[in-house]
Amino acid sequence: MTIAAMPRRTSPLLRRLVGFNLITAVVLGAIGYYLGWWLGHQVSVAATDHYADTNQNDVALFLAYGLAVVGFLTGLGFLNYPVSRMLGRPASVAAKDEADGWKRYVSLCTDHKVVGLQYLIGIGFFLLVGGVNAMLIRVELLRPTPNIWPAGQYLTLVGLHGSMMMGMMTSGILGPFANYVVPLMIGARRMAFPRIEALTFWLLMAAGVILTSAVFYGGFPTGWTGYEPLADQANMGMDSYIVFFALVGLSMTLLGFNMLATVFSMRAPGMGWGRLPIFVWSVVATSALNVLAAPVLVTTLTMVALDRTLQTTFFLSSSGGSPFLYENLFWVFGHPEVYILAIPGFGIVLELLPVFARKPLWGYRLAVSGMVGVALLSFFVWQHHLFMSGLNANLRPFYMLSTELISLPTGFTFLCAMGTVWRGRIRYDVPMLFCLGWVFNFFIGGLSGVFLSDVPSDTTTHGSFFTMAHFHYTIMGGLIFTFFAAIYYWLPKMAGVQLNQRLGKVHFWLMFVSFNSTFAPLFVIGALGQPRRVVSYPKDLQFLNQWVSVSAFVLGISMVVFLANFVWSLVFARIPADPNPWHSSSLEWQVPTPVPVHNFDRIPVITAELYPYGAETTAPAAEPLTVGS
Amino acid sequence: MIEGEFELAPTGEVSLVVPIAAHVSIGVHERNLWVGARMLAAATAFLFLPFIFGYLYLGSLNTSGMWRPHHMTAPIGWGLAIVASLLASAGLLAVARQALAHQRVRGAWQASLASLVLGLAAVVLQGAEFEELPFEPTDGGYASVFIGWTGAFALLVLATMVWLEIVVAGIVSRRATPALINASELDAVGFFTAFVAGLGVVTFTFLYLL
């Protein structure tokens, strides 16, 4: 029995609203929230004697968040399939009717292309929220003394900005772009686990809302790292951070799980490992990190939650625990995580350079081994975050070596980029500009990383604005620049319309110049002794800080330029895009726009080498390509 | 490895409301389950790694002499009962897989149902043990690790049993038409249950024996 078999009839408004959709999800989420809150008070008022003194009930908030997420997912319809299977009914789920096209975007949809666009909008929204937080931070730092935000609110802003960016943006490339293009690139009709794919998106959205709700519970003082035992003292906003990051960890794990399964078992005939597009390889390396590192985060945060609710003592040194346990576990996750942010950027750059330089990718095997090497090594460097902590100080030479070794596989990516542009015919379309922006920014980020990896130098730079500038060069300069490269590159396929190229170039140059003008002086500020996350700083650093703030506002304006372009091109101008505007040979550009629901009428058979650019070869990558009949 | 296992989907217009499963050849579905179960095991191993690390780390630090004051121990009888029922559950599932492989559907669903009951029994036993524990969460490092680890493990067993229930329900409802039964589902959940039982042995070794 399928939906299509039922007679269609126009139903009154109420009937349209009731059902498994976003409205139901929000309503059930709210009900779950209040139910959990009430339940928590029933349970814990009797159990904890000090509740009356502090008016702080973490048990209630955890239960509220937990049941809210359950209610939200139930309302979206995530329980329908498992419950029906538990009752022994057959495993069939009907795809949503395309006639209600826009509705698919606000409900549980298992089409990887819909999920990709959902991710783009959802992640883009939270990227904006995190960016506004950054603007507010820079407003505060215009003056060396408190300016507009009290100390506590300032710390919360810092924590919200950091957590939003480091949490949500872990899926910044994998969510929108890998979900959309990986099945197309490997010649598959769908993902291996489409329901799990949809779940990762909605979990992430719930997480974003929960993190933002920290402001209603007094915020949290720890920054994005959530160090113990500060996290143990903190007020209830800390619980928002914990639930947020645990959900992000869950979403990341499932996202990587689904990607890996898809690439393992759904490649088209002839798409061997040696023929995978380099972007897919970067997705594979990242997904492996997702699957292995993110669970560590989930468990670590569970321990923090237990310390705050059941009063266990994992991280209390006065009662058999240790804050070092948290620092270790957090960075066992945290260092692979920063490569989860970086590796997809490598993939995008190496995927796009051949298209815009009209050359085959130079050194394919080297590029692959670079990504895999970075992923492997990233599990063995975490204690460089703890060089000054006094933890395992005698192991520091090892971590210094392993950290600096990571620059080898990272260097492979640079060499491949250099080889690929060599004697090319470079076209400066907007995606290419952002890729070259990545080259410059990530190079600066990498060089500054050498200072941080070297213990004697790290004595000054650790925990200072120098560190902050370093990871903004690698993450904002790396991930966000490639994020925009990917938007300008793939949006013509994803949305079927072309973004305005002139505005795109304005966006790029404004962003590139103001980005460097913002973060380059931060190296100096850090080297001059300004620690991270301070609301007040020495007076003689005011000029530099004001320079940075003004540059940051220009950086904010560049985002407004992008948003204006995005909204104008998508909503008002709607100039239909060429099916293959960049003359790419990759599979995702060979299907028609809009992409049919099941991608390919026939699964393509891959017969030729990848990246068939260059003067001597012009054969397409797949033969015969019978798509889009 | 790839060639040959892909089947070209039916040509002609693609109906939007056809169940997605119909577009995917059985080979792909089976391989997804096979790969998925193994990756799930890898992720789960890393999910429990912090507890193992915490056990060894806090035990070696023994801050304020509060790792294991008075050398507190968990009641080993409960621990044995839990790990035994898990091992039996995994063993019965192996029997069920064998039965299904030899087309003995009746034996398959009976063994897997018994496996489900034993797995759920492990969860109930864990709940009962919490009532009987001779220490509180506040009693130091070992107590914290014990409660965090066993609690998370009980949730893992419960989740595994939900998956197993789905598979068992599928077999029971199709026992009249064995051709429709997908053996790869039972294989996947069987592999994962065996992994969970192995993790149970590790848990038991650390928390009760060491």
Place this chain on the structure above:
Amino acid sequence: MSSSPPRHGRRIALYTIIASLITTPLAALVLGPHLPPGHGSREAAAQVTDNTVLTVVMTPIACLVLVYFAYAAIVFRQRGTEIEEGATTRGHAGIQTAWIVSTTAIVLFLAGYGTWALLQTGSGSGQGPVPMASADGAVLPVQVIGQQWEFTYRYPTYGGLETSTLVLPAHTQVEFHVTSLDAIHSFWAYDLGVKADANPGADNVAIVRTGDARSFDVRCAEVCGLWHGYMADTGQVVDSASFATWVAGQRKAFAPIAGSMPPYRPTYQPDPQRRAG
């Protein structure tokens, strides 16, 4: 483009060498003395040298990559709107091997040099309870206690004297023992090139040799809660006579409360620690 291919490589090499010859001495001689910590502080001269070495090693690499991309971006650009194909090169075993070998050599040199520099004095970094690089000769132990939101200092060799200002004698090996009473702090004596985390229940040793009399900035470098941004201090290095006078004055002021202070220990465990509810 009709120029013969090898010329590009030669030109890039030439430009790189010229750029390196200009910038590397500048980095070493002009920038070097201003590198952190502390505007090239004498107390942390070894760290300034270390930073200079890193900068000098990386300058030619930066020249190579930036010159390469600038050259490529200009010379290999597409003129006109026609889509032309580039050269069909898919790799070059020799270049790849050379790249791997040279970057490996640089990395091994940097790691070796960093380890050597670290082992000399510990580079002012927190070295845990048992320092790998320990001070030779006489040392003055000073305990730094971080608590929300100030640092206090104890001098175990002067009867466990506790003060709220940090005063050190000139030309002395100082062994900081850093610990905390609550959250994690980080003791950062910027101009001395000292940074060590203050962990509750743990002792963290950092060593520095003071120079002439001067003042120096102290800040907390690990977020520790509400007033983290204000956890700053100014320390003094004074000549030994002034230090003796200062200690005597402080001991007099400390005497009435000495009995109610906990005895000097590497770590302290205030009980109960504040918990969330």
